[in-house]
Amino acid sequence: MSQTVFYARVSTKDQNFTHQKDQAEAAGFTIDKVVSDHGVSGIHTRLSERSEGKRLFDILRSGDVLVVRWVDHLGRNYEDVTDTIRDFMRRGIIIKTVINKMTFDGATKDPMQAAVRDALIAFMAATAQAQAEATKEAQRAGIEAAKDDQQRYRGKKPSYDRKTYQAVIDRLALGEGASSISKATGLTRQTVLRIRDKPETAEAALSKWNI
Structure with a gap:
C-alpha cells in the first residue's frame, strides 16, 4: 500500500515544521507520515547527509508520494536538487510540491513529456539555487551592516590599551x-x-x- 510522506526542513530554532505541515494539508494533501530536520541549513547540507532526510531513501517505495513545500528542500544547490529528484523518480516515487502543486513522476515513457518534465525540474532547481544565494547574500550584507552600525556606535577604536x-x-x-x-x-x-x-x-x- 502506497503512502504519502511529507518532508520538512527548518534551519533555525525559531521555526517549526508544524506550519509547513498545516500548509500542505490546507493545499489538499493527506499526510501519512512526517519526516523533519531541525536546525539544518539547506544551503550547506545534502538531503542524504541530513539526520532525518536520509531516512527518506529507506522508507520510500515505488508508488509512494513525497510531498515538500518546494524543491529547494531536496538539496543544497541546482545539481543536488536535480540529482535527488531524478533518483527518487527512478525508484518510482512521485514528488509533489505544496507551492504551485507541481508533480514530478518518472512513470512516463513518452520522450517529449519526459523532456518537458526534466526541463521544468532544471528550471525550478536553478530558481531555488538563485533564491538561496540571494538570501545568503542578503544575510551577509545584513551582518556587515550590523557590524558597521556597532562600530559607529562604539566610535573609533582607541590607539592604546x-x-x-x-x-x-x-x-x-x-x-x-x-x-x-x-x-x-x-x-x-x-x-x-x-x-x-x-x-x-x-x-x-x-x-x-x-x-
Whole structure:
C-alpha cells in the first residue's frame, strides 16, 4: 500500500515544521507520515547527509508520494536538487510540491513529456539555487551592516590599551609633560592630551571596545 510522506526542513530554532505541515494539508494533501530536520541549513547540507532526510531513501517505495513545500528542500544547490529528484523518480516515487502543486513522476515513457518534465525540474532547481544565494547574500550584507552600525556606535577604536592608558594617567599624576609621555608610551601628543583632558571619555572608549 502506497503512502504519502511529507518532508520538512527548518534551519533555525525559531521555526517549526508544524506550519509547513498545516500548509500542505490546507493545499489538499493527506499526510501519512512526517519526516523533519531541525536546525539544518539547506544551503550547506545534502538531503542524504541530513539526520532525518536520509531516512527518506529507506522508507520510500515505488508508488509512494513525497510531498515538500518546494524543491529547494531536496538539496543544497541546482545539481543536488536535480540529482535527488531524478533518483527518487527512478525508484518510482512521485514528488509533489505544496507551492504551485507541481508533480514530478518518472512513470512516463513518452520522450517529449519526459523532456518537458526534466526541463521544468532544471528550471525550478536553478530558481531555488538563485533564491538561496540571494538570501545568503542578503544575510551577509545584513551582518556587515550590523557590524558597521556597532562600530559607529562604539566610535573609533582607541590607539592604546588599558595598560598604556594607565601608564599615561600615572605619569600625568606625577606632573610629567605630554611630550615626554608621548615619547615614553609611543602615543601621539594629541592622544595624551585627550586622555589628560577627558579621562572619563578615554575610559569609556576602552570599555566599549572591551579593551
